[in-house]
Amino acid sequence: xxxxxxxxxxxxxxxxxxxxxxxxxxxxxxxxxxxxxxxxxxxxxxxxxxxxxxxxxxxxxxxxxxxxxxxxxxxxxxxxxxxxxxxxxxxxxxxxxxxxxxxxxxxxxxxxxxxxxxxxxxxxxxxxxxxxxxxxxxxxxxxxxxxxxxxxxxxxxxxxxxxxxxxxxxxxxxxxxxxxxxxxxxxxxxxxxxxxxx
Amino acid sequence: xxxxxxxxxxxxxxxxxxxxxxxxxxxxxxxxxxxxxxxxxxxxxxxxxxxxxxxxxxxxxxxxxxxxxxxxxxxxxxxxxxxxxxxxxxxxxxxxxxxxxxxxxxxxxxxxxxxxxxxxxxxxxxxxxxxxxxxxxxxxxxxxxxxxxxxxxxxxxxxxxxxxxxxxxxxxxxxxxxxxxxxxxxxxxxxxxxxxxxxxxxxxxxxxxxxxxxxxxxxxxxxxxxxxxxxxxxxxxxxxxxxxxxxxxxxxxxxxxxxxxxxxxxxxxxxxxxxxxxxxxxxxxxxxxxxxxxxxxxxxxxxxxxxxxxxxxxxxxxxxxxxxxxxxxxxxxxxxxxxxxxxxxxxxxxxxxxxxxxxxxxxxxxxxxxxxxxxxxxxxxxxxxxxxxxxxxxxxxxxxxxxxxxxxxxxxxxxxxxxxxxxxxxxxxxxxxxxxxxxxxxxxxxxxxxxxxxxxxxxxxxxxxxxxxxxxxxxxxxxxxxxxxxxxxxxxxxxxxxxxxxxxxxxxxxxxxxxxxxxxxxxxxxxxxxxxxxxxxxxxxxxxxxxxxxxxxxxxx
Numbered sequence: 003x004x005x006x007x008x009x010x011x012x013x014x015x016x017x018x019x020x021x022x023x024x025x026x027x028x029x030x031x032x033x034x035x036x037x038x039x040x041x042x043x044x045x046x047x048x049x050x051x052x053x054x055x056x057x058x059x060x061x062x063x064x065x066x067x068x069x070x071x072x073x074x075x076x077x078x079x080x081x082x083x084x085x086x087x088x089x090x091x092x093x094x095x096x097x098x099x100x101x102x103x104x105x106x107x108x109x110x111x112x113x114x115x116x117x118x119x120x121x122x123x124x125x126x127x128x129x130x131x132x133x134x135x136x137x138x139x140x141x142x143x144x145x146x147x148x149x150x151x152x153x154x155x156x157x158x159x160x161x162x163x164x165x166x167x168x169x170x171x172x173x174x175x176x177x178x179x180x181x182x183x184x185x186x187x188x189x190x191x192x193x194x195x196x197x198x199x200x
Numbered sequence: 201x202x203x204x205x206x207x208x209x210x211x212x213x214x215x216x217x218x219x220x221x222x223x224x225x226x227x228x229x230x231x232x233x234x235x236x237x238x239x240x241x242x243x244x245x246x247x248x249x250x251x252x253x254x255x256x257x258x259x260x261x262x263x264x265x266x267x268x269x270x271x272x273x274x275x276x277x278x279x280x281x282x283x284x285x286x287x288x289x290x291x292x293x294x295x296x297x298x299x300x301x302x303x304x305x306x307x308x309x310x311x312x313x314x315x316x317x318x319x320x321x322x323x324x325x326x327x328x329x330x331x332x333x334x335x336x337x338x339x340x341x342x343x344x345x346x347x348x349x350x351x352x353x354x355x356x357x358x359x360x361x362x363x364x365x366x367x368x369x370x371x372x373x374x375x376x377x378x379x380x381x382x383x384x385x386x387x388x389x390x391x392x393x394x395x396x397x398x399x400x401x402x403x404x405x406x407x408x409x410x411x412x413x414x415x416x417x418x419x420x421x422x423x424x425x426x427x428x429x430x431x432x433x434x435x436x437x438x439x440x441x442x443x444x445x446x447x448x449x450x451x452x453x454x455x456x457x458x459x460x461x462x463x464x465x466x467x468x469x470x471x472x473x474x475x476x477x478x479x480x481x482x483x484x485x486x487x488x489x490x491x492x493x494x495x496x497x498x499x500x501x502x503x504x505x506x507x508x509x510x511x512x513x514x515x516x517x518x519x520x521x522x523x524x525x526x527x528x529x530x531x532x533x534x535x536x537x538x539x540x541x542x543x544x545x546x547x548x549x550x551x552x553x554x555x556x557x558x559x560x561x562x563x564x565x566x567x568x569x570x571x572x573x574x575x576x577x578x579x580x581x582x583x584x585x586x587x588x589x590x591x592x593x594x595x596x597x598x599x600x601x602x603x604x605x606x607x608x609x610x611x612x613x614x615x616x617x618x619x620x621x622x623x624x625x626x627x628x629x630x631x632x633x634x635x636x637x638x639x640x641x642x643x644x645x646x647x648x649x650x651x652x653x654x655x656x657x658x659x660x661x662x663x664x665x666x667x668x669x670x671x672x673x674x675x676x677x678x679x680x681x682x683x684x685x686x687x688x689x690x691x692x693x694x695x696x697x698x699x700x701x702x703x704x705x706x707x708x709x710x711x712x713x714x715x716x717x718x719x720x721x722x723x724x725x726x727x728x729x730x731x732x733x734x735x736x737x738x739x740x741x742x743x744x745x746x747x748x749x750x751x752x753x754x755x756x757x
Contacts, residue, residue, distance in 0.1 A: 029391065134436065
């Protein structure tokens with residue numbers, strides 16, 4: 003076997019390739035973006051096509067506070083990852099738990115909004131086209147937030163038991179890529195549903 | 201060449217109990233075993249889908265035939281289409297990608313071996329779920345069994361009102377599940393190619409097969425996902441009372457068509473690009489020349505991937521889009537022909553002046569070239585929207601896409617089988633049976649699908665379960681059915697060849713074709729760890745450099 007290797011000329015001295023986790027997460031984000039695009043297209047296409055009410059203008063309220071929560075959680079997870087890379091475990095945990103709290107707050111906001119829509123305005127997924135597209139688009143996003151939160155909590159459990167260190171920095175960065183993506187999607191969903199859609 | 205298998209003490213060949221062996225196959229995360237599992241499951245579904253095709257053809261053999269009922273006929277064409285695309289073509293191509301990509305880039309395994317196993321079992325169980333509909337499809341409604349609304353399940357046919365029972369649910373879930381499997385595999389292929397190449401394997405030195413699988417995987421990310429999204433919407437419609445495709449509540453049936461074909465057309469290229477990949481490896485080796493125009497081949501592949509994302513609505517010319525949309529999709533569809541033409545030119549350029557060896561793999565590759573060209577030409581015909589208005593939903597369309605899928609994809613796949621079977625099993629496939637397979641299949645194929653264009657032009661619609669005599673379709677349909685049986689016979693010869701050669705075939709050795717890519721540098725079948733030491737490459741043809749140290753490629757690249 004050694005015959006094979008030695009006879010290839012110029013063994014590369016420096017051979018660096020990207021981290022597989024990052025590449026895979028980037029691919030997942032591309033794929034997820036395509037899924038969200040289809041749902042956003044459906045939402046925009048069906049704007050104003052509902053045969054019966056309620057309409058978005060009548061019932062939607064802009065969730066500014068909860069949006070700020072979610073967007074700032076992008077900042078805190080970034081800081082957490084940075085702290086971990088520098089080996090400041092304490093600060094990492096603090097920012098990490100803050101991220102979870104902000105994400106949880108956002109989900110609570112979504113739940114409040116859905117409760118209000120269902121019980122006060124009688125808008126469910128089967129009421130009209132607006133209901134169908136609204137709940138599926140916002141719900142798809144909320145599902146991704148939930149999945150992210152489960153992963154964040156898993157890391158937090160390991161972190162609290164003192165098992166997350168500098169060597170996990172690469173993986174934490176991958177997870178934070180996902181979280182940034184979830185936030186970026188919310189910017190699009192927010193614009194489409196609460197700004198353009200009304 | 202020295203054998204690369206290093207004997208490890210204590211693991212010498214000793215027959216394990218079959219339960220052990222089975223357990224190893226089920227729990228494996230080895231890319232080679234998973235590749236073989238993918239291929240084997242695809243062959244199983246090929247046999248099933250083939251039988252469905254034969255049932256369709258027997259029913260249409262003569263007018264007013266009553267071999268099967270109209271309901272069963274609908275199930276057969278739906279299941280045939282769904283099976284062949286999602287559970288034969290995709291898995292078999294993923295299987296080859298799984299097997300070959302790590303070997304060609306000098307890697308130990310895929311980037312995520314467990315994700316790889318997970319993806320395989322998702323797509324395989326998706327297939328079983330689809331076929332479970334024969335048992336569980338009627339549910340409590342007693343309404344039909346397998347899905348019967350066509351492989352694209354146009355709205356409102358997929359809605360609860362028109363597809364009662366669970367048949368469409370099985371269809372939706374099977375496609376959703378196997379779609380997630382495909383996305384997992386695509387992510388894995390990309391991560392493997394970008395992150396695990398051996399030293400010296402720069403991106404412009406990768407074998408074309410690796411390049412094209414990279415492009416294919418990228419397309420899967422963007423093409424399969426819209427289908428998954430549409431399936432989720434259909435599930436919401438069917439289970440939660442949503443109105444996405446419910447026209448009575450303001451929903452749109454056309455939107456489903458768009459979503460389906462945004463997946464559906466790139467899917468064709470997802471399937472054909474790996475076949476380009478096989479051809480780009482096989483033709484140079486049997487022409488004894490390096491590939492002609494490597495950078496152009498890569499550029500053309502990427503170009504096809506881009507353009508093919510914007511051609512989907514050529515499947516929808518007859519629904520009444522406006523003239524701008526019609527013109528746009530006509531133009532983009534014709535534009536795909538340009539990079540494809542470049543590829544065909546390059547393959548011919550590779551053969552030109554070469555010392556061509558007409559092994560079975562090469563025969564299939566050459567047939568692929570001709571047939572894919574013709575398939576492309578009928579494609580260009582139908583890209584012209586007025587022409588499509590005349591022939592859409594006729595047997596001309598059926599003939600066209602079977603020319604692509606059978607004449608193109610399946611022929612290239614057979615070439616790949618004959619070329620890489622020795623690597624996978626350590627045995628050569630019989631050339632005698634191989635040539636018999638080739639000629640039988642070639643004759644059967646042309647009898648069926650050349651002839652099938654004519655009833656289409658004469659106005660025979662697709663998906664009809666029978667027809668009136670005396671319209672000039674009778675003899676043609678009879679010939680088509682005979683051709684289908686000749687193809688089935690050829691497939692039997694092929695399967696027999698796979699089995700017989702596994703037992704009795706000549707030993708392959710490391711490098712039976714005197715080829716140039718890394719997988720041929722190790723033993724056949726390769727050891728579990730692939731490369732005992734990580735290879736280093738300096739050109740696009742590492743084994744050429746190794747065999748010809750006096751005149752290596754690296755000197756010219």
